[in-house]
Amino acid sequence: MAIINATELAAMLEKCGATKVVLALSGGLDSMVLLELLHQVRQIRAYQLQAIYVNHGLSADAPRWAEHCANACAERNIDFVSLKINIDAAANVEAAARDGRYQALAPYIDSAHTVLLTGHHADDQLETLLLALKRGAGVSGLSGMARQRPFARGSLLRPLLHCERRHILAFAQQNQLQWVEDSSNRDNRFDRNYIRNEVAPLLINRWPAFTDTTLRSMQHLADHQQLLNHYTEQALLNCANGKQLNLTALEQYLPLQQDLVIRSWLAQFKLNPSSQWLLTLKQQVIEAREDAVPELVLAGYQLRRFQKRLYLLHAATELQGESEAAISCQLSWPMQSKLQLPAGLGELAVCHEQAAERLAMTRGQVTVVFGQLSLPFKPAEQVQHKPLKQWFKLWQVPPWQRSQIPLLLDNEKLVAVAGYASAISTLQADCWLDWLRN
Ligand SMILES: Nc1ncnc2c1ncn2[C@@H]1O[C@H](COP(=O)(O)OP(=O)(O)OP(=O)(O)O)[C@@H](O)[C@H]1O
Numbered sequence: 001m002a003i004i005n006a007t008e009l010a011a012m013l014e015k016c017g018a019t020k021v022v023l024a025l026s027g028g029l030d031s032m033v034l035l036e037l038l039h040q041v042r043q044i045r046a047y048q049l050q051a052i053y054v055n056h057g058l059s060a061d062a063p064r065w066a067e068h069c070a071n072a073c074a075e076r077n078i079d080f081v082s083l084k085i086n087i088d089a090a091a092n093v094e095a096a097a098r099d100g101r102y103q104a105l106a107p108y109i110d111s112a113h114t115v116l117l118t119g120h121h122a123d124d125q126l127e128t129l130l131l132a133l134k135r136g137a138g139v140s141g142l143s144g145m146a147r148q149r150p151f152a153r154g155s156l157l158r159p160l161l162h163c164e165r166r167h168i169l170a171f172a173q174q175n176q177l178q179w180v181e182d183s184s185n186r187d188n189r190f191d192r193n194y195i196r197n198e199v200a201p202l203l204i205n206r207w208p209a210f211t212d213t214t215l216r217s218m219q220h221l222a223d224h225q226q227l228l229n230h231y232t233e234q235a236l237l238n239c240a241n242g243k244q245l246n247l248t249a250l251e252q253y254l255p256l257q258q259d260l261v262i263r264s265w266l267a268q269f270k271l272n273p274s275s276q277w278l279l280t281l282k283q284q285v286i287e288a289r290e291d292a293v294p295e296l297v298l299a300g301y302q303l304r305r306f307q308k309r310l311y312l313l314h315a316a317t318e319l320q321g322e323s324e325a326a327i328s329c330q331l332s333w334p335m336q337s338k339l340q341l342p343a344g345l346g347e348l349a350v351c352h353e354q355a356a357e358r359l360a361m362t363r364g365q366v367t368v369v370f371g372q373l374s375l376p377f378k379p380a381e382q383v384q385h386k387p388l389k390q391w392f393k394l395w396q397v398p399p400w401q402r403s404q405i406p407l408l409l410d411n412e413k414l415v416a417v418a419g420y421a422s423a424i425s426t427l428q429a430d431c432w433l434d435w436l437r438n
Pocket residue numbers: 023024025026027028029030031032052053054055056101117118119120124182
């Protein structure tokens with residue numbers, strides 16, 4: 001597609017509800033063209049404009065590029081900021097530079113009406129697709145970059161995403177713009193450069209509309225991905241409750257949809273397992289014998305199944321109190337103030353004065369213990385005493401959680417099981433006793 005003009009850029013900004021526009025300015029061809037377009041847009045509408053150059057600390061030429069950007073902004077009376085960041089030398093340099101750059105830019109996108117602009121264009125999008133094919137990406141990866149998406153407190157917009165580089169170059173020449181060339185762009189050891197310099201020209205020479213048609217396919221994929229996301233979100237609402245996944249609800253969906261639901265449930269906790277791991281989860285955990293309590297490890301977490309639910313447990317915190325040693329404590333609690341629990345189990349507070357009065361009547365305080373599962377207990381609304389262990393089974397409390405639940409004793413008698421039940425009539429445990437878990 002041909003390059004957009006200032007009126008079209010103004011319309012895009014209008015659609016984003018922008019009042020402040022921040023340009024990520026590298027000094028290269030594309031972002032310099034955007035700088036010029038923004039300068040022209042100002043004749044149409046007033047915006048608060050800012051351009052930011054990020055020095056990744058990777059090139060000795062960076063100060064020269066920063067100066068080039070500063071001069072171009074000064075000529076157009078646009079506010080300019082230069083930032084310096086440090087990149088982890090051991091990491092994948094391209095990815096680390098990009099992540100570091102977005103992190104540095106984020107604080108400047110400080111309201112819903114602030115838009116960050118980058119100079120990505122159609123040829124970048126074609127390269128992204130070819131790179132995604134090389135790594136065997138799925139629909140999401142093959143859809144490439146979005147023209148607009150939420151970013152920090154505002155949004156990110158790529159106004160040139162549908163414009164081909166040759167049209168951007170022609171605009172720059174017509175407007176006598178000056179830009180810097182990064183010599184590392186010629187280094188074909190980097191996959192993107194190899195595609196840009198060697199592969200893409202071959203395809204475009206043979207089929208001149210190749211970039212346009214590729215972008216059309218990518219848009220179809222992006223639409224399908226959006227539809228999939230919509231249905232997966234709906235299914236996730238039906239199946240997940242925080243770190244629990246209801247397997248009976250999950251069974252209603254087609255196997256492929258189940259995979260997507262599990263993936264997006266785990267993605268909420270920044271977990272992105274391989275297909276092989278997902279298969280193991282299904283075969284060894286979800287489909288395990290009914291009476292088994294199987295488990296599987298994933299990046300600092302443990303997944304366990306109990307009855308028809310899957311639990312995601314943070315190994316460092318949620319499983320800490322599992323050992324007998326960590327729960328053998330006995331705490332005296334006068335109940336006027338909050339009680340800090342051991343092993344990161346959170347804190348207890350009484351939120352109903354009457355309860356404190358009735359419990360503290362005898363000795364002025366209660367005792368909090370853990371793991372005494374053989375204590376007899378009778379919830380207020382029940383008629384029979386049973387060992388606590390049997391109540392836990394009835395309430396379907398997973399075995400690994402049972403010894404981490406605070407038990408309140410008054411004169412050695414179990415009077416409340418935090419979060420579950422109370423022995424005091426008319427006072428439900430979850431309404432007079434607050435258990436704030438970490
Ligand atoms: N050092 C930088 N500082 C600020 N923004 C940057 C920087 N490097 C890249 N960008 C932003 O990211 C976009 C895409 O980066 P990419 O590396 O593909 O571009 P480039 O070839 O370095 O520069 P350009 O796209 O401006 O020609 C740029 O158009 C620009 O908006």
